[in-house]
Amino acid sequence: MNRYPDPSGSELKSAIAELHGVGVENVALGNGSNEIIRHLTLAYGGEGRAALMFPPSYQVYSVAAKVAGCDIIEVLRDETFSIGPAEIDRAKAHEPDIAFVCDPNNPTGTALGSIVVGQIADQLEGLVVVDEAYAEFSEGSSVGILSEHSNLAIVRTLSKAYGLAGLRVGYLISSTEIVRAVESVQLPYHLNMVSMAASTAALKSQSEYAEIIGNLIDERSRVIESLDKISGISTIPTQSNFVMFRMNQDAGDVYRELLKHEVLVRPYPDEPLFSKCLRVTVGTPPENKAFIGALEKVLAAF
């Protein structure tokens, strides 16, 4: 480790390219997918340029776009947290230079799928970034439609399905032009050799991960089933590794009571739409049981 790492990250890029059936020239690496998001805003945003988000969604898009000096445009998702023709028309009217689409969406877990993503990319002239941080838990991906849309860029991470958040590795799959634009704003050696070696090994262990992800998806169904049985609770359809649910109670109150039972869930105090919603990450079977048991007790006491 007295040497600098491979600046091109060629081994890791090859593993990613092989996994997704694309060329190594279609892959850019990031120190986490957050860094890819920042680099996209640096390459495609800037003063006087417009960055569009579809809230409620992942907050880092607007943080990165603001740092890059972009004007921020928000087009709300519809009542099912989807993006339909009306939202696409509204987005188009703003002529964004860069638009962020989280699919499946954080924090709702809802998925759009590649047909809707394709419609967005068709209608918008600027760059359309599809953040697929949770795609491994979903039924699809938009990687397959990349060749049909020259303005499409897909962002992935090893932080979620691979459980490797501490390594800080994310990646971009896109056209060679977009890959080159992102790489033009990157610092040399932004990825260390330990993270690259470990990520390459993980990506080559697909069958092990398929089993882990399959188990998590089964467990997610059990959590949804248990939540739906609790009176007053409704779940939002999810294709992610978390479930957002609505209650009749104030989310902050329930969150604090759950903490007393050593159960940590995620409230969204700054998002009025979610004042009665909490997001729970699917855990191990004992953790999920403990969560459901604690939630039943807490809600019964209100």
Ligand code: PMP
């Ligand atoms: N995108 C989404 C939708 C996320 O939820 C997260 C992590 N919370 C990220 C990107 C960033 O992940 P990382 O930087 O660890 O790859």
